[in-house]
Amino acid sequence: MPITYTSGEQIEVYRFSIPVTVGVPLLALLLQGFLPIRFPLFAYLDLPLLVTIFFAMARRNPVSGLFTGAAIGLVQDMLGHHPIGLYGIAKTVVGYGASSLGAKLDVENAGARFLVTMGFYLIHAAVYFTVARGMVNLTLDWSWPRGILAGLANAIVGVALYFVLDKFKQRT
């Protein structure tokens, strides 16, 4: 499961149809709101984050990645009760980072995807908590065991989800 360094010419850039570009994030947001009320453990997953990482890594365009992250994050904020912008900022950073990483590294294999997803989950949580506590003054507490477990769960589900979403990729 090595993360191989590849040249720009070797990396393929993908695009997606408009229904997939709009529909998949919306479906992720919908399922994220619905599934935890039937399956409580599902609340540890962050499907919108996984979708953000997937689109960012596949497109390999930082601008596209950060806007995708910002849009998904802001909609997720609107459905919660915290101030709007917390998820937006965190997912903007993740979108930018994932697409920048995708432009430089080959993140097509399962091992690389696992590590990248785990890492970005923790970055996402770190940004969210920093902004929430430092700027909005929310009384949120960080729990390392919970964070690590949630990161692992997201990474496992993410690897499976990416292989499903790979079917919608279109070569440029």
Add this chain to the structure above:
Amino acid sequence: MESFLGRYRNLTILVGVLFLQVLGLAVQVKRSGDAENTRLIRVWAVRAITPFERALVWGQNGTSDLWHNYFFLRGVRAENRRLNKEIEEMRLQEVRMKEDAAQAQRLQSLLAFKEQFIVKPLAAQVIGSSGSDLSRSVYIDKGSDEGVAQDMAVITAGGIVGKVLHAYPSTSLVLMINDQSSGVGAMLEKSRLQGVVRGTPNGELVMERVMSDEQVSPGETVLSSGGDQIFPKGLPLGTVSKVSPGREMFLNIHVKPAADLSRIEEVLVVTEKQERAPVAESGGRVRAADILAQRLPSVPEKPAVVAGPSAPAANVPGGAAEPGSTAGVKPPPNAAVKPLTGTATSVDVLKKVVQKPAPGNPGTNNASSSSSESSAALSSTAKASSNPATKPAAETVPKASPEPAASASRPAAPPKSSNSPSNPKPAATEDSPH
């Protein structure tokens, strides 16, 4: 400059987008009226998403009903028999509890208790959630069109779920009690210790602000105290699961929620609650002593002789007014008997009622002995109170002077007020008139 922006174009855009969002956050924080400022944006998002969530819930419930009600009926007959048996047992229990409830209501009305009654609950179904373990909130399918408003309590048959945070036209966002930003005024059922129940990052409940020198044992029930003006007093919050030393001389009391917060499907929104004094349901005037007499064979049904103005009814404030008896005149509210704090049991309440002397009747009479008998008999059947200060007073007969009586009928919560060695007056209440 242009070449710089061209070279770092991606980074510039990132900084720009982040700056805009930080600016938006700052505006929300500064105005602090987040609910109003961002309401329209949230309404749009909720309106776009919740119809699909409703459809998903409807589809899932329909499929589940079809399966469970038409196909998967194994064991239904046996379950039906068991349930019928349970109904019979519960009917018997109900009769007994109705008696107790009626008695409690009569006694509370005697003391001019004020209680919060849930007048109008509204059933609602959970259709979605915020979808994050950092924000524990759910959406219900009832909104302001159905009368739901902000800060209304949301409960289930099991216990408290949360409160309405935002009410949209057809849906509402409910902040659950295990969210990190929520807080509920709570008290322990037995010891009546008060604190605040909050959520933790793991979605558990912790009761805070209970001093570390207090005795709290696992298994004790935690109820809402009503102090937050949102949840009516006495609703179950959960049970104490673990007690450990916390920060700053406080205990860290872990509470297992009474309602299963991870699997909520239907809830009740308390759309209307009323504060009123409970009204005794029975028709005629019933004295507390009569109620006791019916229950305790050792106590005569009625005092044999009513000696002049000092009728036995005098011992019951405002309730046992015999016609023409001056002792039965209802005293001004809260004149001598302070309202009892907490949800004292009817027996506790009765103890305090019996101790209360008639206003303007400092002398003792024959009836007081019957009261003392009933009080003594009662104390033998009463549950052991957590507050030792109330015990000696319960087994004694009231002294004539209204001042000690008032001290005897103080709330049971602060023990120092009734048995402090520095205060000689309460000791006088324990003197026997004989």
